[in-house]
Amino acid sequence: MNRDYTGYSADQLLNDEYFIHSELHPAETDKAFWLTLENENTALAGEIKMARIFLKNIKNGTDKEILSPEAEQELWRVIVLENRRYDTRFMRRVKIGLSMAASISLLIGIVWYAQPAKDEVENDYRTILENMRQPDLQSGDVQLILSDEENISIDGKESCIEYNEDGSVRINSGENIKSKEKTAKSDPAKAFNQLIVPVGKRSKITFRDGTDVWVNSGSKVIYPEYFDEKKREIFVEGEVFLDVAEDRMRPFVVKTKQLEVAVLGTRFNISAYESDEYMQVVLVEGKVEVQTHEKEKKSLSPNQMLSYNMLTHEENVTNVNVNDYIAWKDGYYLFRKQKMEVVLRKISEYYGVHIVWNERLK
Template sequence: MKSATGKEQKIQFGKMARKQLPLYRQYEEEKYSEGEQESWHAITERIEMTERRTLRRKVLYAVAAAVVLFAVAGVSFRLYMVTADERPIEELAQTFQTPQEAGDKILLVTTGEKQMDVDDNASLKYKNDGTVVVNSQTVDQNVVFDKNQPAVYNQIIVPKGKRTHIYFADGTHIYVNSGTKVTYPAVFAREKREIYVDGEVYLEVKRDVNRPFYVKTEGMSVQVLGTSFGVCAYQEDKESSVVLVSGKVEVETKARQKVTLSPDELFSMEGSVTSTRKVDASEYVCWTEGLMIFNKEPLDSVFKRLSRYYGQEIRYEHKKGQPYYVSGKLDLRDSLEEVLGLVAGFAPVTFNKTDHIITVEVIE
C-alpha cells in the first residue's frame, strides 16, 4: 500500500508542477535572457516522460490481468502455453499424454491436458481466432496473435472403430481415420501451416502460395501448397505411405531424400527403403466414403485395416511363408460380421470369436 500511495503522490506532484510551470516561466522570462530558457524545456520533457512511463505501466498491468483472467464460452480449458519457435511440432506432439480413460471415445486434448469427448463422425470447426466448435459447444482458447507470443496446440485422439473431421479456418479439411492422433496449432502461423500425424488422414488442403502446408510424421515430411492426398503413417506399422489424388506434393524423408509426386502416385517407405509407383489413388482414400478396396493385398494387411476400422481385435493365424494375396471391395457401412462373411467368400478362412477377440484361421 505504501508503494501505491507513493506512486499516486508522484503523479499528483507532476500535475501540480505542470500547472505552476507557466507562472514560473513567465517570471524567468522577465528576469533572464532567452538563451537560458532551454532548461525549462528539459524540465517540462522530464515531467511528461515520467507521466508517460506511469501510464505505460498501467496499460501493461491491465493487459497482464486480462490474459490471466479470461472467460471461456461453452467449455472451459486450462491452456499450457508452448512457444511455437522453441520446439518442432514432432517433439511437441510427444508432450501430450494420452488419457488412460480414453477408451473408445474420441478426445480433443489441449496442451494443458484438458479434454472433451467428441461424437463419432462429428466435425471440429475452427475459426480465425482459434475458437473451435465441437458437438455444438464453443471453446474459446484465448489465442494471442503475435509471433513472439506462445502458440496454443490441440491434439485429436481417434480410437479404433471411430472417425472424425477437422475443418481449419483457412479452408483445409482433414478426414481422420481410426487409431489416429493429429497434433496441430489452434491458429496456423503466418508463414506456414503445419500438423503432425500418427495414423491415417486424408487432406483437402486450401491453396495458399504464401503459407505452404506441412504434414509431419515419424519418418517423413510432406509439403504442399494446395492439393488432395492421403497419408498413412502409424508408428506401430513398418511401412508409411503418401498417395496423391490431385495437385503436387513433395515428400522428404529423415535421410533428406526428396520425392515429388504427381496424381495417382504412391510413395512408400519401410525403414530406409523407399519406392514410388503408379496406382489408382481412389483405392487408398475410399475409406473416407466407408469403402475398402484392395488389389493383390496381403490378407493379414486386410484384417489389420478391418481391426482398426471397427475397433475389434482380429488375430490372423497362419503358417509362416508366402503371404496370401486377395483383391476385392468391402462396404464398411455393413457390420463387421457381414464384412467378414464377404471376406470368407473370396479367401479360404474361418472365423472364431471368443472373449471379444476374433481369430482367423486359414483353411489348408
C-alpha cells in the same frame, strides 16, 4: 583402451566419459580406437554415428535448435527400432525415451557455454512429439486436448471439429465450446491442440484456412491453435487424408516421425502408423514434395504413391488407383492384391474389434 563397448547404444555412449572426452578432445589413439570398433561392429558403428550427430549439433549449436532435422529423425529411428527389438510396449519405450533424454541433458550441461537460445516453437513441438509415443488409441471416445490441457471427449463413431476465425471451436455442428483470442501476451501459433482418434472411430478437422483433414482410426494429430504467418504445419501419427486450401504465401507441411510432405494446395493421403512396415503418401490431385531424413526431396504427380520402408529406409514411387487408399474417409475400404494380414488388421482398426485369424493367412 581395453573397455568392451559391444552392445552399447547411442544413449549409453552419450553417458560414457571416455567417448565424450575422445570426441571433444580427440587424440590419434582415440580416433584409431573408435575406427577399429566401427570397422569390426556395424551395429555399434550405427550407434556411434547417431551419438556423434547429437554431440556435433549440441557442441556447434545453431540459432534455432540443438538438434538438426537429421539428428531428430535419427533419434526417432533408433527409438522405433529399439522398441521393436525388445517387443514390449509402454515401459520399454518410456525407459528408452527417458535414457535418451538424460543423455541429451548431460551433453547440454557439458557444452552449455556454446549454445545460443533455442526457438520456442521447436521446443514445444519436440515435447509434444515425445508425448506421441504411447497414445491411448485402443478404446474410448475421440479426445480433443486443447492447449490449456482442457480435455473434450467426443462421443460417436464419426465426429467433426471446425475452427472459426474468432478462435472458437465447433464440434458436430453444435454450439461453440471454446474461444481464445490472440493477444500481445500470448502467441497461439506456439500453443498446440491434439486430436486423438481411437480404433473404431473417425474424425474430420476443418481449419480456419479452409483445409479439411480426415483422420482415420488409431491416429493422432497435433497442430497449433493458429497457423504461423509463414507456414501451416501439423504433426501426424496414423493416417489422414487432406484437402489443403491453397495459400501460395504459406505452404502446408505435414510431418511424421520419418517423412515430411510440403504442399501449397492439393489433396493427398498419408499413412504413417508405427506398427506398419511402410509409410505411404498417395497424391490425388495437385503436387506434393516428400522428404525423408536419408533421401532428397521427391515430387509426386496425381495417382502416384511413395512407399517408405521403416526398416530398410528404401523408397519406391508407383502409379496406383487412389480410390484404394482414400475410400476409408467415405466409410469403406477397397483392397486389391493386399495381404490377408493387412486386410484383417485394417478392418479390426476401422471397426474397433478384435479379429482372430489363422497365422497361415499371412
